[in-house]
Amino acid sequence: xxxxxxxxxxxxxxxxxxxxxxxxxxxxxxxxxxxxxxxxxxxxxxxxxxxxxxxxxxxxxxxxxxxxxxxxxxxxxxxxxxxxxxxxxxxxxxxxxxxxxxxxxxxxxxxxxxxxxxxxxxxxxxxxxxxxxxxxxxxxxxxxxxxxxxxxxxxxxxxxxxxxxxxxxxxxxxxxxxxxxxxxxxxxxxxxxxxxxxxxxxxxxxxxxxxxxxxxxxxxxxxxxxxxxxxxxxxxxxxxxxxxxxxxxxxxxxxxxxxxxxxxxxxxxxxxxxxxxxxxxxxxxxxxxxxxxxxxxxxxxxxxxxxxxxxxxxxxxxxxxxxxxxxxxxxxxxxxxxxxxxxxxxxxxxxxxxxxxxxxxxxxxxxxxxxxxxxxxxxxxxxxxxxxxxxxxxxxxxxxxxxxxxxxxxxxxxxxxxxxxxx
Amino acid sequence: xxxxxxxxxxxxxxxxxxxxxxxxxxxxxxxxxxxxxxxxxxxxxxxxxxxxxxxxxxxxxxxxxxxxxxxxxxxxxxxxxxxxxxxxxxxxxxxxxxxxxxxxxxxxxxxxxxxxxxxxxxxxxxxxxxxxxxxxxxxxxxxxxxxxxxxxxxxxxxxxxxxxxxxxxxxxxxxxxxxxxxxxxxxxxxxxxxxxxxxxxxxxxxxxxxxxxxxxxxxxxxxxxxxxxxxxxxxxxxxxxxxxxxxxxxxxxxxxxxxxxxxxxxxxxxxxxxxxxxxxxxxxxxxxxxxxxxxxxxxxxxxxxxxxxxxxxxxxxxxxxxxxxxxxxxxxxxxxxxxxxxxxxxxxxxxxxxxxxxxxxxxxxxxxxxxxxxxxxxxxxxxxxxxxxxxxxxxxxxxxxxxxxxxxxxxxxxxxxxxxxxxxx
Numbered sequence: 001x002x003x004x005x006x007x008x009x010x011x012x013x014x015x016x017x018x019x020x021x022x023x024x025x026x027x028x029x030x031x032x033x034x035x036x037x038x039x040x041x042x043x044x045x046x047x048x049x050x051x052x053x054x055x056x057x058x059x060x061x062x063x064x065x066x067x068x069x070x071x072x073x074x075x076x077x078x079x080x081x082x083x084x085x086x087x088x089x090x091x092x093x094x095x096x097x098x099x100x101x102x103x104x105x106x107x108x109x110x111x112x113x114x115x116x117x118x119x120x121x122x123x124x125x126x127x128x129x130x131x132x133x134x135x136x137x138x139x140x141x142x143x144x145x146x147x148x149x150x151x152x153x154x155x156x157x158x159x160x161x162x163x164x165x166x167x168x169x170x171x172x173x174x175x176x177x178x179x180x181x182x183x184x185x186x187x188x189x190x191x192x193x194x195x196x197x198x199x200x201x202x203x204x205x206x207x208x209x210x211x212x213x214x215x216x217x218x219x220x221x222x223x224x225x226x227x228x229x230x231x232x233x234x235x236x237x238x239x240x241x242x243x244x245x246x247x248x249x250x251x252x253x254x255x256x257x258x259x260x261x262x263x264x265x266x267x268x269x270x271x272x273x274x275x276x277x278x279x280x281x282x283x284x285x286x287x288x289x290x291x292x293x294x295x296x297x298x299x300x301x302x303x304x305x306x307x308x309x310x311x312x313x314x315x316x317x318x319x320x321x322x323x324x325x326x327x328x329x330x331x332x333x334x335x336x337x338x339x340x341x342x343x344x345x346x347x348x349x350x351x352x353x354x355x356x357x358x359x360x361x362x363x364x365x366x367x368x369x370x371x372x373x374x375x376x377x378x379x380x381x382x383x384x385x386x387x388x389x390x391x392x393x394x395x396x397x398x399x400x401x402x403x404x405x406x407x408x409x410x411x412x413x414x415x416x417x418x419x420x421x422x423x
Numbered sequence: 424x425x426x427x428x429x430x431x432x433x434x435x436x437x438x439x440x441x442x443x444x445x446x447x448x449x450x451x452x453x454x455x456x457x458x459x460x461x462x463x464x465x466x467x468x469x470x471x472x473x474x475x476x477x478x479x480x481x482x483x484x485x486x487x488x489x490x491x492x493x494x495x496x497x498x499x500x501x502x503x504x505x506x507x508x509x510x511x512x513x514x515x516x517x518x519x520x521x522x523x524x525x526x527x528x529x530x531x532x533x534x535x536x537x538x539x540x541x542x543x544x545x546x547x548x549x550x551x552x553x554x555x556x557x558x559x560x561x562x563x564x565x566x567x568x569x570x571x572x573x574x575x576x577x578x579x580x581x582x583x584x585x586x587x588x589x590x591x592x593x594x595x596x597x598x599x600x601x602x603x604x605x606x607x608x609x610x611x612x613x614x615x616x617x618x619x620x621x622x623x624x625x626x627x628x629x630x631x632x633x634x635x636x637x638x639x640x641x642x643x644x645x646x647x648x649x650x651x652x653x654x655x656x657x658x659x660x661x662x663x664x665x666x667x668x669x670x671x672x673x674x675x676x677x678x679x680x681x682x683x684x685x686x687x688x689x690x691x692x693x694x695x696x697x698x699x700x701x702x703x704x705x706x707x708x709x710x711x712x713x714x715x716x717x718x719x720x721x722x723x724x725x726x727x728x729x730x731x732x733x734x735x736x737x738x739x740x741x742x743x744x745x746x747x748x749x750x751x752x753x754x755x756x757x758x759x760x761x762x763x764x765x766x767x768x769x770x771x772x773x774x775x776x777x778x779x780x781x782x783x784x785x786x787x788x789x790x791x792x793x794x795x796x797x798x799x800x801x802x803x804x805x806x807x808x809x810x811x812x813x814x815x816x817x818x819x820x821x822x823x824x825x826x827x828x829x830x831x832x833x834x835x836x837x838x839x840x841x842x843x844x845x846x847x848x
Binding site: 031082108151253288299302352353356361421 | 744
């Protein structure tokens, strides 16, 4: 067992990372002044992991299975985990994204009992044909709910038009048809592949004692040997499938998602590159930016407008989203703004303010044990070292920003639009 | 958790909740005004115009640049219906001075900024700035029209409109599209004056230290206005029981139907915690009757939940179901309520509910926003109710209290949002 401590000297905060003998990594941030503890048990397994090779055998599984497995894992032979948490008063939840699945609890008392529940149900799957069938009904309704969500549909419209092969273009929950193919056997296959300790992590923030928690986790985890897992190479081309896509739904104003696809065939962005790209996005679309003012004053965007760096294992894109009566005009203005930066460089005053803003956001993150724990999850998935964050932000240069300009290639952009349904 | 309260002036109180665990301090200015059909849209638009610029920051890009320079200070506006009043919150949160890079006091700058926004708007010929009003009005109108995008929230709003058809409580918190469309810069100026003269005002600080002179500065600015006819922010009329259940079904272009049911309760008021617990056992956490039966056993939906508005004596049930299953779900929801009335709920669910709610109250002290929201929702008295005190009251609730509350619950209105061409009943 090896423990490394990461200090943030400005904020006087620290967290530890410990690798256990079975390969599980444990991240802990002590916040003794808080009442609550937020704990996450996660695996680097999400909706994109539908093709893989394990111990030399190539396997392909139905879309939506990671999310389905998340729902099912709460059930054990001796009752479901939700009931056990109900007895302790903890709040429990879980989520599946493109590249990870996380099981969460937060509590203000009986932490060790809750930790036992978490360790127990995540390590003891129990799937039967009958319980799988029941879940198909519930998840079917969850999928139908998202079918009515224009925000969800506009994002997936963009991803479908952006990616040729990467399964990031497929809905995390799959489809009613794909989940119908799931049975208990394939659930066990996925579980035994991706819920191996060497692929997993535990992140805890709050009123805990690190040494005690580590002892408890060490005693509670199984010594499953590592497996030989190879994830599929998606061989994703650099270009997009098509530059424009649209769909109709019951909406008031058209919704849009305008994204630039980034080539990450050479590896996912580093922590520094991620921070620099976030600064670039703020320079472009922050509410203090000239682009934001032009778009707002010409009536093209409202408070729904937002921009984000959409990244995960094997994919990255810069996305601008919002509502507009003329999405194409918004996309054109964004492209023109980027062209302006290519010609004239960046506004130094705005750049300084963006760095200040990002510094403040990093300070604020430590206000909440939830946010700290989720920060640790990012650290576990991407290997980010958050103790460097404030220094990276302070030392960010114009050159760091300009080095990212290549990402903004209009030929590799996609505009996805949801229009109002014509009766 | 300790708090201190201060009398600022006639109808204006200050509260300081000291909490050293955060790196940030929040200052919120809360205004409470009567909820009337004529004024709700104006009052809702006003804080958005006020926080987009001021006489000191004429241009919103400059204002946002200033906020960035204050290390990402965040201005948040919130408009809510609370009891039978309209609650407008304008808040700023900023990192504590010890983290500023040059040792400057960011908290005092943040304080000056929010006071400038609220008390020193751009005034042109007896009206708020026309350009700013028009811009924010367009955004508000688009927001109101966009409520249809979130079908779950939309269906709930429609239930409220149908259920409270003759009272202002049924109006969406931002008002109607038509009323918002009629707003003029002059009307908004009147709304601003009305807010400063007649609103009950509560200024709150949650954080490490009370900024120097905050309450005094608010008092001095309120002195410029003749404070009179101060809003009774405690006013609240409970939901009345209806003899016949009101049923409305509307059809939209959607894949999944939504079922929303509104109930009246015989108990209401700030201390009606038994209603909160009862609604939670009925349809709150995963231990609840609706989760266990309508979702897990019958597999009818992804969500089916109940919630209560204590002050109004209101309980709501919300569910997303296939059109063909809506009637089945409705029947089962009422069946589960009947079981609670008969006392057929487990000690396990009862205890789980009390633990979940009291645990959540305990965690309020770990969130600046939860604390700010809590303190701006409680009624001022000699002893302000803390989350800890509320948790104590909840722990004293008995099974008998739950049964009594459940027996006073009556179905009032059923609203269904259904796909076109399907599920017509």
